[in-house]
Amino acid sequence: MVVSMGGVKVPCLVDTGSMVSTVTESFFTQHFELWGQEKLQSCHWLQLRAANGLAIPYIGYLELDMELCGKVVCRCGVLVVKDPPGGVSSQAPGVLGMNVINRCYGELFDQHGSTLFNSPAVSRAPESIKQALHRCHQATTRPLDDGKVKVCGKKAHHIPGGTLKTIPATCSDSYSGNAVLFESLDSSLPAGLLISPSLVQVTRGTAYIPIVNVGITDVVLHPRTCIGTLSSVHVVSLPAGVQAVSSEIAAMGETIVAPSVREQIEALDMTGLPAEEQGQVRTLLKGYCSVFSAHDGDLGCTNLVTHDIPLLDDAPVKQRYRRIPPSEYEAAKEHIHKLLEAQIIKESSSPYASPIVLVKKKDGTLRMCVDYRHLNAKTRKDAFPLPRIEESLDALGGAR
Structure with a gap:
């Protein structure tokens, strides 16, 4: 869509996930630089980040009057971002963020009230603007609910060390029947407990939250302890008129069958x-x-003997993975895939973790090893007493 920024028509993309509006440096140079560099203000205190967490470089910001849905929103902040290395698309050099859309919704609501969506200016607006205004309307008209999640029940829940346990929790009944986003409150959790953000289903005001005890001691979680908050989520689907096309191209490959x-x-x-x-x-x-082994991956398996490793204590051995050279990524992935197919290894959720080590053999192929040195250091050693030298000398007495 085209938005008027300071009297300049700017083709923009509507981004409801962006809290700022932007234009590219090349577009600013072409249309706004004639106003003078004093129009461009600096704000080094502001850090701009994308959804993936990477920093977005920018050279400053402008304060422009923007026209949207027949309303002129005065002095809106617009950041001037640097052009990407691959060039800028001339079709949409601008991004219209929620900082402008929220202000526009406020002025439209003050004028029309809840009937603003029936007004001619909004009804003629592009569908992306209507959806953004609907989102603003839902956020402001939703009943006040803190969305807090508390542990339910009358008895305390015991979570053993190094285990994951699903705990029932109570929340507002307004979330019932929907999948909502759960986010933990680390400040209110006992030490050693970890809850990852997750989508949970709420049924009659009850949600089941997976909680992990990363420590080695049991942790008690008392009833009515606030463990997090819930937020409504929207399912992102394909826009109207866009259909997913499945590929009908058949992949052909050569299969080598090993003799039996x-x-x-x-x-x-x-x-x-x-x-x-x-x-x-x-x-x-x-x-x-x-x-007999039919091929390299045919190692066999037995369930007659169970191997136990006695340790000095119950604290899990957890080590970070080691860096793998980028040139060996594919070889490592292929080797792990072969081990999984041969059922030599399997996926695990154990609290124990030891890093893999890639060793290059003489023929140039890789051998995947596991560094168990930390685990071996915690194993209980067997005792093999040496024979007494006196007994050996007595046994040799009189021998020729």
Whole structure:
């Protein structure tokens, strides 16, 4: 859409997730620089960040009168951002953020009240502006509700160390039947508890919150403890008129089928044996073919023996992963994928974590190892007493 900024028509994208409005440096140079550099003000105290957390460089800001839905919103702040390295799209050099839309909604609501959406100026506005104004209307007319989430029940909840437990919590019944965003209040949580932001379903004023105890001791969570807040979320779908097109291109690849164990037994070279003995050897090998490995990933598995590692204490060993060179990313991913397919490893949610180490073999391929040194340092060592030297000397007495 086109928005009038200081009398200049600026093609803009409507971004309801942006709290600021912007224009590009090249557009400012072309249309606003004639006003003089004194029009461009600096605000080094403001840090502008994108949704991915990266900083957005800008050179300053302008205060412009903007016209939207027939209303002139005076002295709106517009940031002048630097042009991206790949060039700027001439179709939309500006971004219309919520700082302008909120002020425009306030003036329209003061004039028309709740019937503002029936006014000619709003009805003729683009659909993106209508949706943004509806969002402002919902935010201001929603009943006041702090959205606090408290632990329910009459008894305290015990969360053992190194475990995850789902705790029932109470909240406002106005969220019932909807998926809402839960965000924790770290200041009110006991030490050792961690709650990640998540989407939860509210049923009759009750939500079930997953809580992790990252410590080694049990933590008690008492009833009516405030653990977080709820916020309404909107499902982001495809805009009207846009359809997802599924690809009909078939991928073709070459599959190499490894010969089975029986086929390998039949192909054995036994020319040094008579024909009768060759048949006996092949019959014997086929009778125990299940113990032979068919390929590199066929390692076998047994459930007859369980391996236990006794430790000195119950504190989990947690280490950060080590940096993998970018040139070996694909090789590491492919190797992990093969191990998963062969069921040699499996996904885990254990509190124990040891880093992997990539070792290059003589043939240039990678071998994936795990650095268990910290875990080995905590294992309980077996005792093997040395024999007494006196007993050995006594045993040698009289020997020749």
